[in-house]
Amino acid sequence: MNEHNVTMEDTLALLLEGKKYASIRDVLTTMNPSDIAAVFSKMEEERLPLLFRLLPKELAAETFVEMEPESQEMLIRGFSDSELRDVLDELYIDDAVDIVEEMPANVVQRILSTAAPDMRKNINDLLRYPEDSAGSIMTTEYVSLRESMTVGDAITHIRRTGVDKETIYTCYVTSNRTLVGMVSVKTLLLAPDDEVAISDIMEQNVISVTTQTDKEEVAQMFQKYNFLAIPVVDGETRIVGIITFDDAMDVLESAATEDIEIMGGMTPSDKTYLRSTPFDLFKHRIPWLLLLMVSATFTGMILNVFEEKLQAVVVLTIFIPMLMDTGGNSGSQSSVTIIRAISLGEIEFTDLLKVIWKEIRTAVLCGCVVAVACFGKIMLVDRLIMNNNAVTPWVALTVCLTMVITVCVAKIIGCTLPMVAKKLGFDPAVMAAPFITTIVDAISLLVYFGISSLILFR
Amino acid sequence: MNEHNVTMEDTLALLLEGKKYASIRDVLTTMNPSDIAAVFSKMEEERLPLLFRLLPKELAAETFVEMEPESQEMLIRGFSDSELRDVLDELYIDDAVDIVEEMPANVVQRILSTAAPDMRKNINDLLRYPEDSAGSIMTTEYVSLRESMTVGDAITHIRRTGVDKETIYTCYVTSNRTLVGMVSVKTLLLAPDDEVAISDIMEQNVISVTTQTDKEEVAQMFQKYNFLAIPVVDGETRIVGIITFDDAMDVLESAATEDIEIMGGMTPSDKTYLRSTPFDLFKHRIPWLLLLMVSATFTGMILNVFEEKLQAVVVLTIFIPMLMDTGGNSGSQSSVTIIRAISLGEIEFTDLLKVIWKEIRTAVLCGCVVAVACFGKIMLVDRLIMNNNAVTPWVALTVCLTMVITVCVAKIIGCTLPMVAKKLGFDPAVMAAPFITTIVDAISLLVYFGISSLILFR
Numbered sequence: 001m002n003e004h005n006v007t008m009e010d011t012l013a014l015l016l017e018g019k020k021y022a023s024i025r026d027v028l029t030t031m032n033p034s035d036i037a038a039v040f041s042k043m044e045e046e047r048l049p050l051l052f053r054l055l056p057k058e059l060a061a062e063t064f065v066e067m068e069p070e071s072q073e074m075l076i077r078g079f080s081d082s083e084l085r086d087v088l089d090e091l092y093i094d095d096a097v098d099i100v101e102e103m104p105a106n107v108v109q110r111i112l113s114t115a116a117p118d119m120r121k122n123i124n125d126l127l128r129y130p131e132d133s134a135g136s137i138m139t140t141e142y143v144s145l146r147e148s149m150t151v152g153d154a155i156t157h158i159r160r161t162g163v164d165k166e167t168i169y170t171c172y173v174t175s176n177r178t179l180v181g182m183v184s185v186k187t188l189l190l191a192p193d194d195e196v197a198i199s200d201i202m203e204q205n206v207i208s209v210t211t212q213t214d215k216e217e218v219a220q221m222f223q224k225y226n227f228l229a230i231p232v233v234d235g236e237t238r239i240v241g242i243i244t245f246d247d248a249m250d251v252l253e254s255a256a257t258e259d260i261e262i263m264g265g266m267t268p269s270d271k272t273y274l275r276s277t278p279f280d281l282f283k284h285r286i287p288w289l290l291l292l293m294v295s296a297t298f299t300g301m302i303l304n305v306f307e308e309k310l311q312a313v314v315v316l317t318i319f320i321p322m323l324m325d326t327g328g329n330s331g332s333q334s335s336v337t338i339i340r341a342i343s344l345g346e347i348e349f350t351d352l353l354k355v356i357w358k359e360i361r362t363a364v365l366c367g368c369v370v371a372v373a374c375f376g377k378i379m380l381v382d383r384l385i386m387n388n389n390a391v392t393p394w395v396a397l398t399v400c401l402t403m404v405i406t407v408c409v410a411k412i413i414g415c416t417l418p419m420v421a422k423k424l425g426f427d428p429a430v431m432a433a434p435f436i437t438t439i440v441d442a443i444s445l446l447v448y449f450g451i452s453s454l455i456l457f458r
Numbered sequence: 459m460n461e462h463n464v465t466m467e468d469t470l471a472l473l474l475e476g477k478k479y480a481s482i483r484d485v486l487t488t489m490n491p492s493d494i495a496a497v498f499s500k501m502e503e504e505r506l507p508l509l510f511r512l513l514p515k516e517l518a519a520e521t522f523v524e525m526e527p528e529s530q531e532m533l534i535r536g537f538s539d540s541e542l543r544d545v546l547d548e549l550y551i552d553d554a555v556d557i558v559e560e561m562p563a564n565v566v567q568r569i570l571s572t573a574a575p576d577m578r579k580n581i582n583d584l585l586r587y588p589e590d591s592a593g594s595i596m597t598t599e600y601v602s603l604r605e606s607m608t609v610g611d612a613i614t615h616i617r618r619t620g621v622d623k624e625t626i627y628t629c630y631v632t633s634n635r636t637l638v639g640m641v642s643v644k645t646l647l648l649a650p651d652d653e654v655a656i657s658d659i660m661e662q663n664v665i666s667v668t669t670q671t672d673k674e675e676v677a678q679m680f681q682k683y684n685f686l687a688i689p690v691v692d693g694e695t696r697i698v699g700i701i702t703f704d705d706a707m708d709v710l711e712s713a714a715t716e717d718i719e720i721m722g723g724m725t726p727s728d729k730t731y732l733r734s735t736p737f738d739l740f741k742h743r744i745p746w747l748l749l750l751m752v753s754a755t756f757t758g759m760i761l762n763v764f765e766e767k768l769q770a771v772v773v774l775t776i777f778i779p780m781l782m783d784t785g786g787n788s789g790s791q792s793s794v795t796i797i798r799a800i801s802l803g804e805i806e807f808t809d810l811l812k813v814i815w816k817e818i819r820t821a822v823l824c825g826c827v828v829a830v831a832c833f834g835k836i837m838l839v840d841r842l843i844m845n846n847n848a849v850t851p852w853v854a855l856t857v858c859l860t861m862v863i864t865v866c867v868a869k870i871i872g873c874t875l876p877m878v879a880k881k882l883g884f885d886p887a888v889m890a891a892p893f894i895t896t897i898v899d900a901i902s903l904l905v906y907f908g909i910s911s912l913i914l915f916r
Contacts, residue, residue: 030663034682159647168644169627185643186626189617205488223711224492226704228686245703246684249710253681256714257798260721264794265787273799274809278819282827285791285820289828289865292787296780297839303776304844314769318761321782321899322754328786329723329750329892333743336722340715341731351732361736362743369740370747381755386762407747434787441779 009042016047025054033059037066045071049078061090068275069102076107084114092166093119094139094247097126126241134218135211137251138232138241143171145198147180152194158185167244170229173202177238179231182206208233211240216255220345222248259343263336263432265292292434298442299324306449313456315390316448318382319399326370327406327444328437334359334414335436339428342418349423352416359415360408367407371400398448398455405451406444413439467500474505483512491517495524503529507536519548526733527560534565542572550624551577552597552705555584584699592676593669595709596690596699601629603656605638610652616643625702628687631660635696637689640664666691669698674713678803680706717801721794721890723750750892756900757782764907771914773848774906776840777857784828785864785902786895792817792872793894797886800876807881810874817873818866825865829858856906856913863909864902871897 008027015024028036028051036055040048040063052075055063064072064087076084088096088111096115100108100123112120122140129135143165145154154171162168171188173181181202191201208231209218221230222245230248232241258268265288271280303310310317338355341347347355378396382388414436418428466485473482486494486509494513498506498521510533513521522530522545534542546554546569554573558566558581570578580598587593601623603612612629620626629646631639639660649659666689667676679688680703688706690699716726723746729738761768768775796813799805805813836854840846872894876886 032663032665032683155647162644162648168647185647186620189613189626189643190620205490207490223707225490226707228703245707249681249684249703249707252707252710253714253802256711256718257802260714260718260794260798263718263721264791266791266795272802272804273795274804274812276816278816278823281795281816281820282823285788286824286827288791289784289787289824290831293780293784293828293832294835296783297835299779299783300776300840301844303779304840304846307772307776307846310775311769311772314765314772317768317775317778318758318765320775320778321757321761321903322751324779324782325754325757325892325895325899326747326751328895329747330743332892333722333724333746336718337724337731337739340718344711344715344730346730346732354732358734358736358739362739365736365740366744366747369744370751373748374751377752377755382758382762386759388762388765434783434790437783437786441783445779 008039012039012043012051013047016050021054024051025056028055029059033062034066036063037068041068041071045074048075053083057086058090061087065091065095065099069099072099073103073107076103076111081114084111085116088115088119092139092141093122093126094137094166096123097136100127129211132215133211134209134213134215134232134243135241137215137218137247138211138243139166140241141166142229142231142239142242143168144239145171145173145183147173147175147197147199147202149198150194151188151191151196151198151201154183154188154198155194158188166242167229170227170242172206172231172239172242173198174239179206179208179233179237179239180204182231184228206231208237208239209243210234215251216343217345218243219248219251219255223252255343259339259429262427262429263339265289265432265434288434292438295438296441298438299445302442302445302449306445309449309452309457313390313395313452315388315395316398316452316456318388318391319378320445320448322374323399323402323406323444323448324437324441326374326403327410327440330363330366330407331410331414331436331440332432334362334411335418335432338415338418339432342422342428347419349419352419355415355419356412359411363408363411364404366411367404370407371403374403375400394455398452401451401455402444402448405447406440409443409447410436410440413443466497470497470501470509471505474508479512482509483514486513487517491520492524494521495526499526499529503532506533511541515544516548519545523549523553523557527557530557531561531565534561534569539572542569543574546573546577550597550599551580551584552595552624554581555594558585587669590673591669592667592671592673592690592701593699595673595676595705596669596701597624598699599624600687600689600697600700601626602697603629603631603641605631605633605655605657605660607656608652609646609649609654609656609659612641612646612656613652616646624700625687628685628700630664630689630697630700631656632697637664637666637691637695637697638662640689642686664689666695666697667701668692673709674801675803676701677706677709677713681710713801717797717887720885720887721797723747723890723892746892750896753896754899756896757903760900760903760907764903767907767910767915771848771853771910773846773853774856774910774914776846776849777836777853778903778906780832781857781860781864781902781906782895782899784832784861785868785898788821788824788865789868789872789894789898790890792820792869793876793890796873796876797890800880800886805877807877810877813873813877814870817869821866821869822862824869825862828865829861832861833858852913856910859909859913860902860906863905864898867901867905868894868898871901 100111141164143158158168169185171183172179181204183202187201211232211234229242229244231239234240261268267284269284375396383391417431421431422428558569599622601616616626627643629641630637639662641656641660645659669690669692687700687702689697692698719726724742727742833854841849875889879889880886
C-alpha cells in the first residue's frame, strides 16, 4: 500500500511536469477519495490547486473532505468564489461543519458568504450545538417519508431526492416533522408489492437520540444496535437530523485515542502524531509532568521524615523502587480495566461495591503470590547472590508484608477513583496509571516504614 | 435507560407468574434484540427457555445472537432438534460461526449435525480460517450480480434473494466468481431507467481484502473509506465473502480494549469485567506483576552497589521516587503516543528516525522545564519548608541534571521500543508504561549515581 502511494506521487509529479493533464485526470478518477487525499498530502503544496482542479466535481468534493485542514485552508484561499461554491454544493452539511470548525475566522466568513443561503443557515444552526453533542455531528440531509405513502411512492420519492442525501438506506417517517416511524430500503424493496402502505411496514418503535445527547453515548448505541443511521430529535420529538455509522466510527476511534492519551498522562490532542510539532507535544505533556513531579513531593516528605530510620537500616532503600513499581503496576491494572469498562458503558457507579469486592479478592490473590515470589527472590538474589548480609529474613518479611498491603490498597484505590471521578463529572481516564502511581507511592512508603517499625525497630 | 430495564425485567417476571404469555410476546416484539438480550441476561436462568419460546422466529434468532455465550449454551442444551434448526436457519453464517467458536465440543457437534447441509459446510469452511484473519469474520451471504444484467434485472434479483443476505446495499458483480465490479443499491435506484446495464454503472475499481488479511487491518480500512461492506477474495481474486461495517466496529472496539489492557500490564481478556471472576482477573494480571517485580531486581542491584554512597549522603534517597516517577511518566507519554499511532496505522518503522528526532526535541523542552521547576521546588519545599540542611544547591543541581537526562532517555526509549517491537513481530502495546518504567527506573538510578559522583563525591 505504502509503496504503491510512493510510486503514485512520483508518477503524478512526472505527469504534471509533462503537462499530461488528461492522463492525470484518468489516473485520479480510478482512485478512492481517501487515497487521493493521502497522495496529495505527500505532494508539494504549490501543485495542489492545479491537481485539485483536474478532479471531476463530485470526486473533488469527496477528496476535499478527506484532506488535512492545512491543505483545505490553502486550497480555499486559492479558490475563486465559483470554485468554492462548487465544492460547497457537493458537501454534506456535517462535513461542511467539520471543515468550518477547523478554519480561521476569515476563511469561515468567506465560506459562509459563498455558500447557498439554505446551506449557510444549516451550517450556522449546526455550529450552535455544544461541541460533544449529537447535534454537532449530525447531518440534516436524510430521506423523510409520510405514513400515507405507498412503497411505490416512497421509491419514487427516494429516486427523485436521494442524490443529495447522506444515506438513503434508512428512511424516516414523519407527521408534522414528528418522528413516527422508520423504514429501510431493504424493507421497501422486499415488500410484496408497490401498493403496500408505509404505515403498514414501518418500524414504529424507533430508537432516537436528542440533539443534546453526548456523542460518545450515540456512538456506543451504534456499537450495540448495529444501526446504519440514528435519528436526532429536538425537545418535541421532531426529527432535526441523522447521524450515520461512519461518523459514529470516527467518534469511537477518537474517544479511544483520547482515553489512551489521558491514561498515558497527556492532555488529549486533535492532531495526529506526525502532524504535531515538538512544541505541540510539549504543550500536551508538560502539565502532567509538572503536576506529577510536584505531587511526588509527598514521597520526598515521607522519606525526609523517616531519614533517620533509613540511615539506621540503609538496606531498606534497596527495595523502595520494587515496592513502588509493584504498587503502581497493581493500581494501574485495576484503574485501566475500570476506565475501559466505564468507557464501554459496562459498569456504572451503582456497581461500585460489587467492583471493590471483586478487586479485593483479586488483590489478595495477586498480593500473596507476588509476596511469596518476592520473598524467594530476595533471599536468593539479594542475600545469596549479591551476598548482602544486611538482607535478613526479617527484612524480607517486612518487604513482603508491605507488598501484600500495597497491592491491596493499590487495587482498591485503582478501581474506586475512576468510578468516583465519573460520578463527580470528571473524565475517569484522568485517574489512570500516572495519577494512581503517585498516590500509591506515598502509601507504600508509609506502609513500609510502619511495618519496619513493628518488625525491625522494636 | 437502566431504570427502564430494571422495570422491564420485574414486569416480565410478574407477567410470567400470571401466565400472560400473549402480553409478554407483545411487549417483547416492541423491543430491539440487543435490549431483549440485556433484559434476559438479568432474569433467572430457568425462565429463559420459556421466554425465548415466546419470541417470534426471526426476533428469537436476532436476540439469540446478542446473548452471552453462557445463556446461548443453556438455551441450546434445552432446545429440541427442530427448535435448534429454526434458530440456526435464521442466523447469518458469520454469527453462527461466532457462536460455534464459543461452545464446548459436544454442543458444537449437535449444532453441526442439526444445521442444514450447506450451512454445515459453510460453517466448517469459515472455521478453517486463522483466528485473526478476514476469513474468520466474513459472511458468505452477499448479493452477487452479473455484468449483463440491467438495473431492472438487478432489482428483481435483489427482491427475490435479498431476504437472506446480510446486506443488500452493496452488490458485487462477478464473472465466473471473479470479482469484476461493485454497485450500490443507491446507484441502482438513482439510475436514469431500468434498462441501463450493470456494466455501465458499476464501479470497476473495487477495493477488496483477501481471506488472510489481518482483521484489524480490514477494520482500519472501514475507518478510512467509510465502506458499508468490503469484499473478501481468495488467491485467484474470486469473491468468497463479505465483511460488513458492524463486524468492523466490533473489531475496532476489541482492538482498542486489547491495546489498553496490554498497556495497563495485563494479558488481554475476552470477558467483560462484570463477567470475569476474581480468579480470571488474577490470571490476567499476575504474570505481568511477577515479571515486573523480578525485573525491578535490577534497580535493587544498583542500589545495593551504591549502598555506601547512599549511607554517606542519605539525603539522595529522598529524591529517588520523584526521579523514578518523572522518568516513568515521560517514557510512558512517548510510548503510549507511539503505540496508538502504530495501531491507527499513522506511523511505520520507516518513520523511526523522524520519530526519534521529534521525541528528542520534545524531551529537551520537557526536561528543561521540569528540571527548572524541580530546582525551585527542592530549594523551597525540601530546604526551606522541611528545613533539611542536607539539601544543598549542589544536591538540587544533581537531582535536576539527572532529571533532564532521564526525561530524554525515557522518551527515546519510549518511542523506540514500540516501533522495534512491531518490526520484530511483537505487539507494540507490550512496550507501554509498566515495561518502560522498569527500564527507565534502572537507567535513572545509574544516571543519578553517576552525576552525584561527579558533583557530590569529587
